[in-house]
Amino acid sequence: MxxxxxxxxxxxxxxxERSAALLKxxxxxxxxxxxxxxMGGRxxxxxxxxDYIALYTGDHVKGEYAKGNPLNHVAFTxxxxxxxxxxxxxxxxxxxGHDDYEPGRRFYFFDWDGIEFEVVSYE
Known part of the structure; x- marks a missing residue:
């Protein structure tokens, strides 16, 4: 397999650039x-x-995303x-949304475009 x-x-x-600065x-x-x-844009x-995150923009990108449409969140440890x-x-x-349950402690945040991120620590 x-x-x-x-x-x-x-x-x-x-x-x-703003999103890249946050992730860095x-x-x-x-x-x-x-x-x-x-396909246009940058x-x-x-x-x-x-592994990486590609942060794309173009004239059609307006942000203001709704949670779960189609992405619920992206999680990092x-x-x-x-x-x-x-x-x-x-x-x-x-x-x-601070919480502590298996497999670790976590919190969430929305970025400037409404994308939800989860941050988890297994420590």
Missing amino acids: PIGRLEHANLSVTDP DLLGWKERWRGESM SVHVGEAH VDDLDAAEKVVAFHGLKPF
């Missing part, structure tokens, strides 16, 4: 690539050597949940 892992997710956002600060990621998109890719929460607040976003 093949073994796989998530290679990337491509999210449409209104300001890829929150997760310690680096910018992997930026440039014009093959992208910034942030992540690690084998961190080694220091309290420090991660401070980063989210520093970027002007509001953490909510």
